[in-house]
């Protein structure tokens with residue numbers, strides 16, 4: 001099994017910090033609790049890490 005639980009941003013593993021895993025376009029990724037807000041609020045900043053991620057639009 002090559003099920004790596006590692007933050008895509010800081011590369012920390014689930015041995016160091018809590019890692020939340022998610023899937024995007026069939027690929028499995030991990031992100032730590034520290035960087036999860038980036039995924040939620042600033043997804044476009046992860047474009048280099050997650051090719052094809054939709055940029056969240058400011059709709060307010």
Ligand SMILES: [Zn+2]
Nearest residue numbers: 007010032035
């Ligand atoms: Zn991280």
